[in-house]
Amino acid sequence: MNSERLKTIVSFVEPKESVIDIGTDHGYVPIMLAKMSICSRIMASDKSENALLSAKMNIREYGLLDVIELKVSDGFSNISSGYDVAILAGMGTNTIKKILSCDNLPNKIIVQSNHDIAELRRFMNDIGYKIKEEVAVFDERYYVVICYVVGQEVLTEEEILFGKSDNIDYYKYLFSKYMELYSKSGSKEYENYKTLLKTIIEKKQG
Ligand SMILES: C[S@@+](CC[C@H](N)C(=O)[O-])C[C@H]1O[C@@H](n2cnc3c(N)ncnc32)[C@H](O)[C@@H]1O
CATH class of the missing domain: 3.40.50.150 (Vaccinia Virus protein VP39)
Known part of the structure; x- marks a missing residue:
């Protein structure tokens, strides 16, 4: 509890x-x-x-x-x-x-x-x-x-995909997750997610 x-x-x-x-x-x-x-x-x-x-x-x-x-x-x-x-x-x-x-x-x-x-x-x-x-x-x-x-x-597509939380560590965690998935699969979708998350992290870091 x-x-x-x-x-x-x-x-x-x-x-x-x-x-x-x-x-x-x-x-x-x-x-x-x-x-x-x-x-x-x-x-x-x-x-x-x-x-x-x-x-x-x-x-x-x-x-x-x-x-x-x-x-x-x-x-x-x-x-x-x-x-x-x-x-x-x-x-x-x-x-x-x-x-x-x-x-x-x-x-x-x-x-x-x-x-x-x-x-x-x-x-x-x-x-x-x-x-x-x-x-x-x-x-x-x-x-x-x-x-x-x-x-x-x-909502923007990024907000639909990754939400509106302000927890930068969460976005870093998602970035690593999609980086790993991308390196295993080479999927365009994961590559796109990686790019979006990188931009979100950079924006939040100011
Ligand atoms: C994993 S437990 C989550 C317990 C608690 N809400 C939590 O967040 O820790 C999911 C519960 O949802 C119940 N559940 C699943 N579908 C449901 C429905 N349609 N209506 C009511 N309860 C449902 C299950 O019986 C189960 O007890």
């Missing part, structure tokens, strides 16, 4: 917001939020009954069963009331996209996808959300956590 990834996720929640954590699994995000004592309401939900049972055990251990609501639900399908914020973390982009392909989404969505982040940025842009803040956090490996709010924004 002390993970930098989880700390970053909860840092985007503001006082008095009601929050639903979709795909809660162990329930750590709701527990961290409840310990912060800032939310007006917290819901821990998961499509897996077993996952929700493990969340319930953890929540009970922290004595927070009266603070955190629990519900088995595939995405929002079994969720009747509205929330200010939805958190979807530790899942892949396809799963996140499926969950968010419905009406009446919250105004604020905090996402942390394990794969295909560029595709997720494009999708969120298409469904009418703009990036409020994006953080690339190192927690044994890099994770990208994005806080979205309802709104329109025009």
Whole structure:
């Protein structure tokens, strides 16, 4: 629960917001939020009954069963009331996209996808959300956590591909990754990524 990834996720929640954590699994995000004592309401939900049972055990251990609501639900399908914020973390982009392909989404969505982040940025842009803040956090490996709010924004192709975080070490890490992939494959795509990342790093270094 002390993970930098989880700390970053909860840092985007503001006082008095009601929050639903979709795909809660162990329930750590709701527990961290409840310990912060800032939310007006917290819901821990998961499509897996077993996952929700493990969340319930953890929540009970922290004595927070009266603070955190629990519900088995595939995405929002079994969720009747509205929330200010939805958190979807530790899942892949396809799963996140499926969950968010419905009406009446919250105004604020905090996402942390394990794969295909560029595709997720494009999708969120298409469904009418703009990036409020994006953080690339190192927690044994890099994770990208994005806080979205309802709104329109025009993103450049570089922003779609590599995001809007200001973590220069993350861009250096991506550069090395694509350099290695390029030297193994000779792919034009990786060469292009390398060039774009070099420009981003130079700009950020000022
Ligand atoms: C790897 S865990 C992530 C746990 C936690 N959110 C985190 O970031 O550490 C992914 C969880 O998402 C749940 N999940 C996957 N698809 C889901 C869906 N459509 N609706 C609700 N939960 C889902 C899985 O059951 C699993 O418990």
